[in-house]
Amino acid sequence: xxxxxxxxxxxxxxxxxxxxxxxxxxxxxxxxxxxxxxxxxxxxxxxxxxxxxxxxxxxxxxxxxxxxxxxxxxxxxxxxxxxxxxxxxxxxxxxxxxxxxxxxxxxxxx
Amino acid sequence: xxxxxxxxxxxxxxxxxxxxxxxxxxxxxxxxxxxxxxxxxxxxxxxxxxxxxxxxxxxxxxxxxxxxxxxxxxxxxxxxxxxxxxxxxxxxxxxxxxxxxxxxxxxxxxxxxx
Numbered sequence: 294x295x296x297x298x299x300x301x302x303x304x305x306x307x308x309x310x311x312x313x314x315x316x317x318x319x320x321x322x323x324x325x326x327x328x329x330x331x332x333x334x335x336x337x338x339x340x341x342x343x344x345x346x347x348x349x350x351x352x353x354x355x356x357x358x359x360x361x362x363x364x365x366x367x368x369x370x371x372x373x374x375x376x377x378x379x380x381x382x383x384x385x386x387x388x389x390x391x392x393x394x395x396x397x398x399x400x401x402x403x
Numbered sequence: 404x405x406x407x408x409x410x411x412x413x414x415x416x417x418x419x420x421x422x423x424x425x426x427x428x429x430x431x432x433x434x435x436x437x438x439x440x441x442x443x444x445x446x447x448x449x450x451x452x453x454x455x456x457x458x459x460x461x462x463x464x465x466x467x468x469x470x471x472x473x474x475x476x477x478x479x480x481x482x483x484x485x486x487x488x489x490x491x492x493x494x495x496x497x498x499x500x501x502x503x504x505x506x507x508x509x510x511x512x513x514x515x516x517x
Contacts, residue, residue: 326506334441334491336508379447389435389497390462391506395446 296320297382299394306401312367314397316380319361323383326391327354327365330377339365339378370401405430409494409509416516422467422481424512426494429475434496436477437506438469441491453477489516 297318306312316325327339340347340354342363347354351370356363367374377398381391406429416422428434438450449462451469459469466485470478477494494509 328508334493334511334513336493336511338505338507341505381447389506390437390449390452391447393447 295395297380297392297394299378299380299397301397302395304397304399306370306399308371308401308403310370310401312370312374312399312401314365314378314380314399316363316365316394317361318363318380318382318392320382320384320392322361325356325363326381326383327363328379328381330379330396332376336379367399370399372401372403375400405496405507407494407496407507407509409492409512411512412510413513414515416484416514418486418516419483422479422484422488422514424479424492424494424514426477426479426509427475428477428496431475431496431498433474434498436471437495437497438477438479439493439495441493443490447493451479484516486516489514 300315324341324343326341328336329339330336339352342354342356344358351368353366363380365378377396379396380394383391408427410425436453439447440450441447451459451461453459453471456471456474466488467479467481492512492514495506497506
């Protein structure tokens with residue numbers, strides 16, 4: 294069993310829909326990252342959070358430390374949101390190495 | 404501002420040939436540097452990380468090696484490539500900043516071994 298699990302693996306949506314991607318982890322962490330990988334392969338960091346909730350534009354990330362669960366929400370989804378979304382956990386052992394989920398492939402159709 | 408460069412962007416190499424991928428970072432000092440590989444249909448896997456010049460930690464046994472000859476230069480190498488070395492290779496950097504930090508990724512190198 295992977296230490297970081299994401300669901301769903303694939304997600305399709307119509308433009309305008311509200312999107313939720315889930316991430317669960319089984320290790321103690323000091324921070325959790327949400328990353329976006331575009332079709333060309335480039336990766337962009339969306340959020341880094343260790344508690345509560347963060348919002349940037351139409352993107353919202355939440356984390357529940359007790360339940361070891363994080364969610365990434367996209368409001369009013371748009372075709373340009375189509376990408377692979379990856380969660381990564383930074384272990385709470387004073388190293389800064391990340392453990393990655395396998396990603397969620399999102400396709401938003403017009 | 405900080406930037407990270409990787410080259411080449413794509414590479415096609417025959418089995419048994421050597422490999423050298425280079426990553427350089429600008430605009431920061433003494434970064435932590437990382438090499439990741441993403442095999443087709445799989446998640447990112449940490450291959451190597453470095454906290455300073457000449458300091459390399461390997462995460463998984465493999466056909467690859469890494470070196471850090473300068474503070475902001477990280478090189479991934481192989482003497483003889485295998486088919487299983489095909490994948491998308493990403494370099495990343497971070498700077499320790501208290502209890503939280505970010506990792507910044509390069510544009511990646513897509514390697515195909517034939």
